[in-house]
Amino acid sequence: MTQKTALLLIQLGTPDSPSTKDVRRYLREFLNDPRVIDLPWLARKILVNGVIVPFRAPKSAKIYQELWQKSGGSSPLLSHTTNVQDQLQARLQGEVDVYMAMRYQNPSLCSVTEAMKEKNYEHIIILPLFPQYASASSGSAIALATNLISEWWAIPQMSIINQFWDNEGYIDSIVARASDFNLADYDHILFSYHGLPERHVDKVYPGDQLCRDQFCEDEINGTNALCYKATSYATTRELARKLRLTPEQYTVCFQSRLDKEWLTPFSDEVVKELAQKGSQKILVFSPAFVADCLETVIEIGDEYQEIFTEHGGKTVQLVPSCNDHPRFLDGLEEIVRQKM
Numbered sequence: 561m562t563q564k565t566a567l568l569l570i571q572l573g574t575p576d577s578p579s580t581k582d583v584r585r586y587l588r589e590f591l592n593d594p595r596v597i598d599l600p601w602l603a604r605k606i607l608v609n610g611v612i613v614p615f616r617a618p619k620s621a622k623i624y625q626e627l628w629q630k631s632g633g634s635s636p637l638l639s640h641t642t643n644v645q646d647q648l649q650a651r652l653q654g655e656v657d658v659y660m661a662m663r664y665q666n667p668s669l670c671s672v673t674e675a676m677k678e679k680n681y682e683h684i685i686i687l688p689l690f691p692q693y694a695s696a697s698s699g700s701a702i703a704l705a706t707n708l709i710s711e712w713w714a715i716p717q718m719s720i721i722n723q724f725w726d727n728e729g730y731i732d733s734i735v736a737r738a739s740d741f742n743l744a745d746y747d748h749i750l751f752s753y754h755g756l757p758e759r760h761v762d763k764v765y766p767g768d769q770l771c772r773d774q775f776c777e778d779e780i781n782g783t784n785a786l787c788y789k790a791t792s793y794a795t796t797r798e799l800a801r802k803l804r805l806t807p808e809q810y811t812v813c814f815q816s817r818l819d820k821e822w823l824t825p826f827s828d829e830v831v832k833e834l835a836q837k838g839s840q841k842i843l844v845f846s847p848a849f850v851a852d853c854l855e856t857v858i859e860i861g862d863e864y865q866e867i868f869t870e871h872g873g874k875t876v877q878l879v880p881s882c883n884d885h886p887r888f889l890d891g892l893e894e895i896v897r898q899k900m
């Protein structure tokens with residue numbers, strides 16, 4: 561007999577609305593997570609609640625208002641993820657029940673796992689929608705989901721997918737998105753990943769080892785398979801191979817930093833330098849985001865466009881994220897079927 565199985569998709573989260581109040585609540589929950597701001601408790605509380613959130617919330621709310629306006633009055637992260645959930649459910653109807661939760665805000669992991677508890681599943685597949693593992697994204701989602709489920713009296717079998725950057729459907733969906741553009745028309749191509757403090761990637765390694773000593777730009781080896789920098793470069797190599805790009809045609813970079821100690825090169829600085837060196841048209845992939853969101857639509861689509869034109873460039877073209885591309889859904893379906 562087949563096991564009664566559920567799939568739990570987890571995305572990062574987004575504010576309930578672009579009001580300053582809701583953005584503040586979202587930022588407070590997000591940045592108080594010790595896997596995101598990994599400082600001792602008191603230092604985190606002072607920095608996050610006393611400095612970052614009060615200053616950032618009104619600024620972020622303005623940007624979220626632009627995002628809402630551009631995206632038909634809702635968060636694209638939520639609408640794309642809901643589409644993925646619905647379409648995966650249609651593909652797995654009668655075999656697996658598909659749930660979706662956000663790590664921060666709503667639908668909350670707490671409420672979604674409570675609903676799942678009522679169904680007495682024998683097996684729950686936990687799939688955070690982050691292709692490259694980071695403690696601040698997949699790690700945090702997995703830790704909270706498994707903690708919540710572990711409180712149940714009857715704990716089901718749990719399967720955890722901690723990353724899927726090498727999944728063929730995921731890679732193919734990005735390659736397919738690129739087919740809407742003639743790559744030869746662009747002076748340079750960027751693969752812009754969400755940034756991460758360098759400290760976070762160093763903590764992946766045992767003892768005193770550091771990321772910079774592990775050849776993470778060149779290979780996945782026995783020690784760096786869970787290093788976000790290594791998997792970002794590995795994802796790029798896979799995409800470049802399928803897109804037939806030579807290393808001179810593209811640059812890997814990291815966006816959305818909070819301070820200088822984050823992974824380099826910084827995307828905004830690369831965009832500026834390209835414009836200063838005479839590039840007129842650049843194409844930007846954002847492979848760490850499987851759904852379009854604030855970071856792609858506004859940061860790349862608007863802010864990088866502004867920086868590029870300010871320094872002499874013309875066009876920054878964003879390649880849309882996987883969203884509900886059929887090849888991405890094929891990839892997720894394959895991941896689930898392998899665990900059944």
Ligand SMILES: C=CC1=C(C)c2cc3[nH]c(cc4nc(cc5[nH]c(cc1n2)c(C)c5CCC(=O)O)C(CCC(=O)O)=C4C)c(C)c3C=C
Nearest residue numbers: 572573574575596620637694696697754757848853854855
């Ligand atoms: C690849 C996945 C992500 C990682 C890793 C990640 C790390 C990380 N992020 C922040 C701070 C912020 N991120 C914000 C937005 C945001 N982050 C991700 C994904 C990852 N973050 C997404 C998908 C989004 C967009 C959400 C949406 O609603 O569209 C924000 C909020 C926006 C802002 O004020 O700039 C912050 C803040 C840190 C500190 C961090 C790792 C330490």
Ligand SMILES: [Fe+2]
Nearest residue numbers: 572754816855
């Ligand atoms: Fe983030």
Ligand SMILES: [Fe+2]
Nearest residue numbers: 771776784787
């Ligand atoms: Fe590394």
